[in-house]
Amino acid sequence: MTDSTTTTTGLLSGKVVLITGASRGIGAAAARLFAREGASVVLAARTADALDRIVTGIRATGGTADAVACDLADSTSIRAAIDHVADLHGRLDGAFNNGAAIQQPGPLDATSPDDLETQFAVNFRGHWTAMVHEAAIMRRTGGGAIVNTSSIGSRRANPALPAYGAMKRALNSITETAAVTWAPDRIRVNGLTPGGTATEMIDAWEAATPGIIDQINATSPMGRMATPDEVAEAALWLLSDRASAVSGAILPVDGAAGA
Template identity: 60%
Template sequence: MSRAAGRRLDGMNNTSVTATGLLDDKVAFVTGAGRGIGAAAARLFAREGARVVLAARTQAQLKTVTEEIRAAGGTADHVPCDLADADSVRAAVDRAVELYGRLDVAFNNGATIQPPGPMDQLPEAEFDRISAVNLRGPWLAMKAEVAAIRATAGRGAIVNNSSVGSLAANPELPVYGALKRAVNSLTGSAAVTYGREGIRVNAIAPGLTLTEMVDEWERDSPGIIDRLTAQNPLGRAAGPEEIAEAAAWLLSDRASYVTGVILQVDGGARA
């Protein structure tokens, strides 16, 4: 490190600063924000100072979460969005810009689960359905978000929600895992493509998290929560808020030199 750089770092370390929220004065767009990790993220981002636009197909859930954020003193609005439909995704991102004048950060959380079981037992229609949401959806969202950030804030950050199930063989949810692994690849490619523009792109890979989606998995595969919890080094599943914290940090300026990362938030499950 040069002496000049050292002096700059010393100056930063010695400067008294006022604590602020991780996402102060940022406009944040969150997909799948009506429940689970997305709803937890929307609440957290607002507490951390962001103006948040919640997007999902579930209008009633979006309205409830938005009202909770406002009642707690945060700034939020919501917009319907079908992640499998390009026009719907573009319109939702455009709405965020219309509401707040720009887009700074986005969390592409929305996803759907497959019926568990061997891949040869998954009907083609189900493959097409989950592919449309879990891979086409993040791709469409990133396209719209990059365009909006580029045209307004100029610099920003995107986080995609992947899964620890994308990092190894996934015989129980094989297509879900494969699509999430494809999201990891898109994340890395986007990070390299847009880094010089000041747009960082990362992903988080949650482990077992207590959400409605996991409840659905438990109904189809009784005992799966207990089995996965028993294998976890921390001996428990995550709460949605714990996953949201990782996304908030990656979107914040405190992660300003982090891009192209797939951050495992899994209690050591893949250690």
């Protein structure tokens, strides 16, 4: 597993990177990692107190970090957060569109219309809105890179989380389309499909469905879930110039669970 004290190599030195869903889990791990790798990071989420604690920690270790409120279900809020990054730094070089709203686990015919709308707003429309506005800023400053967090649940039937899986599969599609559309603008767009990852989201699922963590571990060839740091490392590489020819990829980070 990734050690958060691993020596850094400056993969994002000089870059300005926005991270949504940065108050916990994969987003918080990414914020700390990207800052250690030289990026000026802007953290976005609804939970201001949690963001402030992470920003304070990054600054205490010499990193550059700021926070901005952002509700991924509100298109106006998303655009305002991205504009805030441009106001702070005059540019946007990378964006890690992360964050997910978990639905009440259950079968397809028990998914409520309200839950379906929530999944659509956060896991699909929110990413669409963010990408379009991020690309508009990147286009003015010579290009950039975008990474969207999808899910292993987008790559196969997902009876336990049907709406979540459907929206994440749609996200894969627009990620690929965006990569082709914006390639002439020197904007790369990729996605990650994490498998089971030890985050607060999984803890909430375990509380609703006891035994789900053991089930996830049992279905992983590695016998365990990924850590948030391990998923963040994959996003780091995709956002860096080391991945300069990689665009339109949907990269599994699942310990071979989807193989």
